[in-house]
Amino acid sequence: MKFVDEAIIDVVAGNGGSGCISFRREKFIPFGGPNGGDGGRGGHIYLEADRNINTLIDYRYARRHEARNGEAGRGADQFGAAGEDVVLRMPVGTIVRDFDTGEVLMELLEHGERRLLAKGGDGGFGNLHFKSSTNRAPRKKTLGWPGQAYKLKLELRVLADVGLLGMPNAGKSTLITAISNARPKIADYPFTTLHPNLGVVRVGPEKSFVVADIPGLIEGASEGAGLGHLFLRHLQRTRLLLHVVDLAPFDEGVDPVKQAKAIVKELKIYDESLYNKQRWLVLNKLDMVPAEERVQRVVSFVKRYGWKGPVFEISALTREGCEPLVQAIYQHVAAEQEHHEDRDLRFEGDDDTVPVQPVAALTSRQAAKAAAQENEAFEDLVPVKDEGAATAAKPARKAAAKKVPAKKAAAKKTAVKKAAAEKAPAEKAPAKKAPAKKVEAAKPAAKKAAAKKVPAKASKKPAAPEADEAYLPDPTDPRFR
């Protein structure tokens, strides 16, 4: 299947169904009460990570994904059915961005992970909903709410433990073929590999790691030479980079040291963190070098290149030296896994991940809901005892809000420290309480808090109107856009 690692799609969740105005009318029951049901919720759009999919090609062809609308309510107390949800399956390692702002909305990192992307609109209320002791024949209904709609940019970054880096023709594909189950195309011309290939290297029972082979990089890639550094992002999540160098170039005039330096320069231009990633030097095609010259050539290369890290001498074609390389990689990968059980280096530098935030403007009802929830959460956190507490509440609430992302980043030591620093005001907050005030003082504070809640809830449920007040649509209502 063709490898596609970028796609732009539109997703539109279903609109909610409208409520219904209806009254019970039966023989001998001439004035039955209201019985118009609510509309159903629109279908949600979920994303699900699936390890059996390894390209975004499906999303190049199917660009618009819509969920069904909710059904309208009907008489005889019938509520509308909810629209069916849509689940979009994507490869593990997909990053979902908002197309316009570039903000990362979510990342799919584990097989089976399912995330809500676009929420279907809630259904409107039927007149059954508006009946009350004072208004027993309400002629009012509300329309359904629109579903969220996003334009998204999908980006796939493959998840591998080890990444291969090198000039075209260095023998990267030959190496991945020699050590793993991957069988990419190998040929003696540059840019044989046009998209990343993943290979699983089995070291022993239940011992394996994944290697990624990407297209070759050449000098000037940052300006778009060759295939550019389009594919370098696939190396960003690896734990280790293998810099494959052709020690016996076909063209005698080519200097491997100069080429190796050029690649590292491109790496630095592309991403400093990638440049700082653990990198090992793999000197390839040693079978082409006469045995007596090998040591001297390797030593002179390392010296001129000024390399102090690990060096491996191999021949990917004859598989000479591949076994020690594989063992060393496995030791390294396993050690990293052990040391950082709670964090995964492959996902470092992905700090821009944020919890799902609606891209389209929140509808006023959703905003009110969110505000109400926030208020409730805050009240749980800081019991309103006196006015002092009420004033201390603000920083506490801010701190609580800060706590969440801090916890997320707990894997990072620095982040943890930062979080601890940010937490401090939260703990201080209750201590800030004003000197003991009379208990009566608590009442206005409590009232204030309650008052805060009320408008939020009120906007959630539109205030019950007078008996026969006609339902007049508000022109600013998003449903009439």
Ligand SMILES: Nc1nc2c(ncn2[C@@H]2O[C@H](COP(=O)(O)OP(=O)(O)OP(=O)(O)O)[C@@H](O)[C@H]2O)c(=O)[nH]1
């Ligand atoms: N003699 C010898 N030839 C090798 C060795 N490794 C690779 N080659 C040859 O070098 C050529 C290029 O190998 P590839 O594996 O396609 O190189 P690549 O780095 O994947 O190249 P691109 O995909 O174009 O970036 C092929 O003809 C291989 O047979 C080696 O260790 N010894």
Ligand SMILES: [Mg+2]
């Ligand atoms: Mg290749």
